[in-house]
Amino acid sequence: MDELAEQLGVDPLELRIRNHTEIDQTSGRPWSDKHLLDCYRSAADRFGWADRPPGVRGLRRNHVQVGWGMATAMFPARRMAAGCQVSTGADGCVRFASATHEIGTGVRTVMTQLAADITGLPLSAVAFDSGDSSFPETPRSGASQTTATVGAAVAEAATQWRRRLTEVAGAAATAQSLTALSPEQRAALSFSVTTSPPIDEGVSIRSFGAHFCEVEVDEYLGRARVTRWTAAFACGPVLNPKLARSQLMGGITFGIGMALLEQLPEDRTSLRRGGEYYLPTHTDRPDLDIELIDKTVADIPGPTLRGIGEIGIAGAPAAIANAIHHATGRRLRNLPITVEDLMMPAGPRR
Template identity: 85%
Template sequence: MALGPAAPRVGAPVNRVDGVAKVTGAARYTADTEMPGVVHAVLVGAEIARGQITAESMTESAARARAAPGVLGVLTPMNCPRLNPPPADFSETWPVERRPPLSDLSVHHVGQHVAVVIADSFENATYAASQFTLDYRQVATDDDAAVRSGSYWPDHWVEVADEKLQDRRGELTEPTVPVSVSGQYTTSATVPYPLELSATIARWDGDRLTVYDSTRWISGEKRLLAHCLDLPEPSVRVISPLVGGAFGAKVFLWSHVLLCAVAAREVGRPVKLVLTREQMFDTAGYRPRTEQEVTLLADADGAICSTAHHTVTETSLVADFCEPAGLSSRLLYHSPRLEVSHRVERVNVPTPSFMRAPGEASGLFALEVAMDELAEQVGVDPLELRIRNHTEIDESSGRPWLDKHLLDCYRSAADRFGWANRPPGVRSLRRSHVQVGWGMATATFPARRMTAGCRVTTGADGCVRFASATHEIGTGVRTVMTQLAADITGLPLSAVIFDSGDSSYPATPRSGASQTTATVGAAVAEAATQWRRRLSEVAPSAAPAVHSLVGLSPEQIAALTFSVTTSAKIDDDVSIRSFGAHFCEVEVDEYLGRAAVTRWTAAFACGPVLNPKLARSQLMGGITFGIGMALLEQISEDRASLRRGGEYYLPTHADRPDFDIEFTEKPVDYFPGPTLRGIGEIGIAGAPAAIANAIHHATGKRLRKLPITVEDLMMPVGPRR
């Protein structure tokens, strides 16, 4: 059966199927959902980091709020219905808070939700919430130690048992070698800061709950809502039409979603709740700070003999999460001896979560700056040092890499950047009155795939719909899935629709870990393959074209409506991971304390590229995030009170250069295949280190703390010319 003439081949730069709707404002997000009779909820947050709210002040504040105009209800720990804690497999694996919201009058972090006000308008709800004036029996927090409550040593990263957070190989004692570097590296706490604020609308129809939410885990949220509200899962439906950016903020069931559902049940009306920008800092996840110690021991030629990477990070008192900064050090370079550890301190802070390449973004900053320091000690070019320590096996498992291509990335990007012309000495490049520096770093990110489902529905109008309970988070998932289904079925793109964002569709995992295309794509590919085979069986003479499908009988159409589920298993004999190389140029004005990234070249080995236009956009976004992490982003926090506030700086188009990005693999002509993997997060991995290394080359300043600030850049190092 020949492909239809209008079918786009996988690998073509197809435009987004929802692009026009998004740029014209026609796209509907959660907060845009219109619902008759909807009322509004506003959250009240705690003003201290640790203590107890007095019952008297809570009762009096709630009474004042209830008396405010338009108020329909007030929920506090004094009257909130009992909520079940999450299932153990969620709270033990994911950063899901064990303590249900409004459980009691205790406070564990600034901004913790302590009350909900429901009113007939957002303005009235906001005014009523302002009537809360709470008194606290407060624990002194004028010293950091006063808010620390012990620490623990997690064994592995979330559900991935072989990604060991405490790992060791080789001899117990360090070898005696001629070259060593050791440094302390710190990264600040940062927030995802998506353009779309987290929003939820909850509606009850008897005992059935429908939740519209800006979430990246529809299936997981459905299960958690059912469990916490003591409902059967079929009674809960979660709809997430579009997600306007997330970067980690919308992966899990945060307490505001549960409270919105409770509020809707209490007042008997649909309730809409939208977090404020300030609340996005306090209750929707963030990347925790890290303190990392990296030690590299090498022989005189720069061959690494021992790697040690020790991380201290933090989590809240009510949930477990570890920023896995040392995982890449286990496998990126050849190292006969290895020590990796992670210690997590429990602190009175909001619960941290996944954010923009968790672990790789923070950990590669430390490792890749240390690699440049080692190259300087040995007296070799930073790229040459990385090539000398390249390995063809995954040293954490002993398995060979499948389609690694990292050396190809190094050579391609270095040639296009002109790295061979880089003078080795620091402060050796100057442009007008500013110092110029060139830096590079390696990028890597895991390749994950999980179980997913897809449903196919063939319409009498000749349109074929594929549906999965996955999410369009702005990356182009609907486009790639539509393109993939059209390619395999042989139908024109206009005859295929991919539906997502509804828990009534077959279940898929969360959209995180850059796994959605590989995971959901495998299910869509299997469904499209089965559809084509079934078409040849029920209608041998029919071509995969709209006019042929219109003439099918109801029985034939029924045979072309079915569901599939694909396995997460790939291959136990090899390791699969994405790799890349960043090369960048910076200009540093030491008199103004300003660093500008002026040029960027990168190459990535991310497996087959299904849509190069979308893929390149993803990588440009990731690198831009890396610029933000390196030079701008940090949460301003008073360490005595643990209050978060002030401004939060993000890179804009004016802060990024033109990007020269290349893929080592050619577009795929088959699917699914074991080499397919995601690209959403590898762009940021290694990017901050490349910038820090370039700044060192420009100025001679070895900066080991992110973000690199004005004060860092103005600090004098040696005589200025």
Template identity: 65%
Template sequence: MTTMDRVGQSVNRVEGGGKVTGAATYTADVVLPGQVHAALVQSEIPHGTVTADSLRASADRVAAAPGVLHVLTPLNCPPLHALPDDLTWDLPLERRPPLSDLTVQHVGQHMMLVVADTWENATAAAALVELDYEPLPATLDAHDVTEAPGGQDGPIRQGSYRPDHFVKLSEEKLQDRRGEPPTDGSVRMAARYTTPYNAHYPIELSATIAAWDGDRLTVHDSTRWIAGERAALAVYLGMSEDDVRVLAPLVGGAFGSKSFLWMHVVLCAVAAREVGRPVKLVLTRDQMFSSTGHRPRTEQDVVLIADDRGDILGTEHHTLTETSTVAHFCEPAGLSTRFLYQSPHLEVSHRTARINAPTPCFMRGPGEAPGLFALEVAIDELAHELGLDPLELRVRNHADRDQASGKPWSGKHLLDCYESGARRFGWADRPVTPRALRRDGVQVGWGMATATYPGRRMPASCRVVTAPDGTVQFASATHEVGNGVRTVMTQVAADATGLPLSSVSFESGDSDFPAAPYSGASQTTATVGSAVFAAASEWRRRVDELAGSSSPEDLLNVARAHHDRLSFVADSDAGDQEHEAFQSFGAHFCEVEVDEEIGRASVVRWVAVMDCGRVLNPKLARSQVMGGITFGLGMALLEQVPYDGETARMIGEYYLPTHADRPDFDVSFVDSTDYGLDPIGVRGIGEIGACGVPAAIANAIFHATGKRLRDLPITLENLMTPYRPPTSEEAR
């Protein structure tokens, strides 16, 4: 390899060998001396109060069980401090500390933690708990509180409210209006779209091991925000952040579920302090449905008004979603609508209802994934009304600037994505009329949708340590969540230093490393990559100053001789984001087969073309997009958390796509280095693969069957409903 070909090459994952051989260590694999085990007990009602007598009786019964060391309940839990507003007002961290009162706010709320010498004993003892409740009326539907005021203070809040912007991103407005409603539009399309309660379902269960050494706490956790977790833990426990260390070297999938401090982590730390030994807690799969977040339900009303030519004159996108009574989160479904298509008139709004349900949080493509389902199906419906090809309508209304901010795009090649994707797919041969394609006794349909997701960057730092043998270790408090961050950071470092890949390493997952933000929002490569690039460039500058040599062997010799002068920390800021808008784009094209007799929809072929800036590692980037498409396929056809509408308790199973559901993939990228956001020319790629996928599938199913399905997931009952041709009035 030459000096400049490390970036842009399909390098294998640096941690891949450990993962495929089973040698990789995840949180639940860690074993500490003297470690004991915990089991969680959860509530079984959505709203009410647990009786103190039943808590005492259950705690006494559990304490007498074999191997039990401690039982933590609301009656004996040491007082925990509430989080400050800056951690709860626009992030899904809970305002109420765990086990702080006897009220129950949702099914699955933590009621007790049992600590025992073995996992078996802890689990068996937890099964002895029998709690009595004084039930209260539960709010389980967002419509029940849409008119109720939502301005209450305190940790537990009711009613609904209209948040102004998405998390701490003040420019991403959740309430937006511009232009006057059109009066001359000849075609009006209005429809309601719904998405269900989705679960993250990562391979790795959430696991925590907490250990105290005097007043210093070390937490091994499956988290992808070690800095935020350290800060929140310190507040809850009333201690300095300097005395908290969080370790998460490898995270086995997250999709949003491991982005925040969840209540079981706090309780694990409290229990470890109480028993004076390390405590390990691994949530069950069922417990993760109610303890580590989810994508909340959405109801989205979309209105599109266009003229006869297909020029969009007005757009409305109104979202009703939900959060818990103890934390804030708003699924920002309308964000993409603000800029994706040219529209002189725009109205976007979001209302969040507080209901008796677990706290929701980010899930892959937060906002964009459910929001683009509604918008992109609506665009397809408008095209059908106008008698236009869906791709032609999108091209006709392409926005050359960011309408929301008025800024030019730092780089936008969406038209190239459309052109390349349509050519690779053979879109020109698509029949206009639905139900026109049939193969082997089943209906065949072609659909498409636009993908988009923001390009983001935040400040970060990187440590450089040069060893006496000349090898160089870069480290940052970021996370390897299975996306290949260690690999691409190694490539960036090798490229900027001029060293061979074998002489460079990148470490992550330790809060003692220099600061980095959470791994999410498709920002890690741009954010941490900028810090690694700054550190590697400074390393190379110092080497050149010392010797002026440039061959890899000369660099290694200088590093060996001056290793003590080549160890330091470099910082990177958020870059200049004032003058340009940063957004990634893409186009999805898919083919489905629908067997209406048995209600089966199969996605058989997929073409995706992405515009995400510079591609540092094509193999990893393609895998990311393939994974995102599979994620979106599950969202479209399979995934919803089943629960009883009266009791709010889960019933049934949660279905996910498998390899048998995998289409034939054709994934490519527009070659478009974008230095506007960061010095390595990248924009994020982790989220965009899932964005637009459910809409493309729904649009293809319409093309195959003539059935317009606006509710996810699309079920076999939907597909088996007999086709009814539109009446002449509907056709008009």
């Protein structure tokens, strides 16, 4: 896209806006919801994109070249079948459980929050257990599907639990009265459910986002450093903004590593891999300005709910490569971008 924009003499963001489409061109279906233009405009305004010099090598800070780049992010919404069991204890605690696993993204927190919201119970009266294969089956934690998939099962279990509570204890039942339930009533409030993803052939569901970044390129040392980052994402209803931003920060950091550091070379003769594998640290990235654009009415566990995990990665390396081109005039298409790619050719220094 940026190469086309350069050939046409059009700003890269403007080219994307002019070619924005309201349908999924691979299927011809309309988007279930799409706020990519909002992502573009909000992030570009916060970044200050309007002040970007149109030509390459137009920004310099001290002895290094400075460049601004942007890219689009898109990731499909995935959801699979999942199960959840719920049990009501004599101590008044309602425990939900699924055989998913916590990989550090806050699954237990979000599922507890979701169950509490739907049952009407305080967080202190709800728990979510995971990481045990004896619990109802769920798919692997990957492909940005856990929140939508397991969340649907938890939501269904919580909805049924609330209805059953009314049936066995009356509409006035509260969390405080759960300890007074008989063993038979608690048994009626202990069960399992399984949910399957809804099929809607009429729409296409995706998450969208926009990255804007600034890099500094020291051509004497062959070093690129990301100095500023602004991004906006439209990922449907956001259940926990703090956890969502943390995942997006991790994804962008992943993208910085993909663009500038991460490489596992392979010897073509022996087919053995060797060398060192570098990962970005806190010093390799700037503070990240991230906005969540949530303009979708929450429909839990409906089809508007989707994952966030990978979309922070999508487009991030491209934004860096575009910024490096703006800084140096070098169009680099292979990752990672190395010292050799950035080093000024031998000769008199300018």
